[in-house]
Amino acid sequence: MNSIKFLGTAGARFVMISQLRSSGGLWFSINGTQFLVDPGPGTLIRAIKSKPKLNPLSLDAIFLSHRHLDHSCEINLMIEAMTDGGFKKRGIVFAPYDCLYIDPVVLIYCRDYVEKIEVLKEGQRYNVKNLIFEIPGKLRHSVDTYGFKINLNNTSVSYIPDTSFFNELIDYYKNSEILIINTVLYEKKENVQHLCLSEAEEIIKNIKPKKAILTHFGMTMLKNKIWEKKVEISKRVGTEVIIANDGMNFDF
Numbered sequence: 001m002n003s004i005k006f007l008g009t010a011g012a013r014f015v016m017i018s019q020l021r022s023s024g025g026l027w028f029s030i031n032g033t034q035f036l037v038d039p040g041p042g043t044l045i046r047a048i049k050s051k052p053k054l055n056p057l058s059l060d061a062i063f064l065s066h067r068h069l070d071h072s073c074e075i076n077l078m079i080e081a082m083t084d085g086g087f088k089k090r091g092i093v094f095a096p097y098d099c100l101y102i103d104p105v106v107l108i109y110c111r112d113y114v115e116k117i118e119v120l121k122e123g124q125r126y127n128v129k130n131l132i133f134e135i136p137g138k139l140r141h142s143v144d145t146y147g148f149k150i151n152l153n154n155t156s157v158s159y160i161p162d163t164s165f166f167n168e169l170i171d172y173y174k175n176s177e178i179l180i181i182n183t184v185l186y187e188k189k190e191n192v193q194h195l196c197l198s199e200a201e202e203i204i205k206n207i208k209p210k211k212a213i214l215t216h217f218g219m220t221m222l223k224n225k226i227w228e229k230k231v232e233i234s235k236r237v238g239t240e241v242i243i244a245n246d247g248m249n250f251d252f
């Protein structure tokens with residue numbers, strides 16, 4: 001059984017700093033490969049307190065979509081946890097160029113702890129143990145930002161992290177069967193590089209995944225009680241839409 005654990009569902013600054021929702025990112029367990037995505041504040045404690053416990057020493061890789069703190073705050077801590085305090089050289093870190101070489105968020109002394117550091121490049125495929133993923137085109141956010149598409153024998157799982165809407169997005173993520181979308185805003189806000197609900201719906205309607213999961217909620221999503229709107233959104237887009245909550249486990 002493959003699963004995705006939502007260690008946190010907070011999106012952007014205010015929900016993160018108030019911790020109205022946790023900001024611990026996503027833990028994928030696929031074909032025996034343990035893959036942590038976007039370790040924001042609280043990742044380690046949320047992993048350890050999960051039931052059953054998620055052991056950081058079992059991680060095979062950590063993926064950073066971009067450098068913003070709600071995604072990267074615990075990257076160094078999780079590297080230490082994945083490598084048994086730096087004593088077991090293991091695991092891979094995937095990150096955009098600017099996270100490593102321009103005002104780095106991955107500390108230089110922690111880089112020796114891992115087996116490999118890979119710079120994300122659009123169009124490239126990467127392997128982690130039993131998992132292969134590819135990087136669709138670059139997203140539109142204020143810093144280097146990339147999502148991914150994991151291709152499995154019978155399905156595909158994609159993650160669209162923080163971005164503004166642009167038409168090529170639909171092309172980048174076509175044929176995704178399970179689609180996770182960071183949907184920060186309830187209504188569109190000019191000059192804010194995040195997806196709003198209607199844009200996420202537009203993506204789902206065009207891509208037609210089997211299931212779409214919305215997560216990474218900003219304040220307006222919480223004020224509008226997004227968790228109560230699952231049925232109406234699913235009806236509008238013609239796909240089952242899941243509204244993630246902290247600690248949610250999605251099996252597939």
Ligand SMILES: [Zn+2]
Pocket residue numbers: 011012068070071162216
């Ligand atoms: Zn974010």
Ligand SMILES: [Zn+2]
Pocket residue numbers: 066068141162
């Ligand atoms: Zn961001």
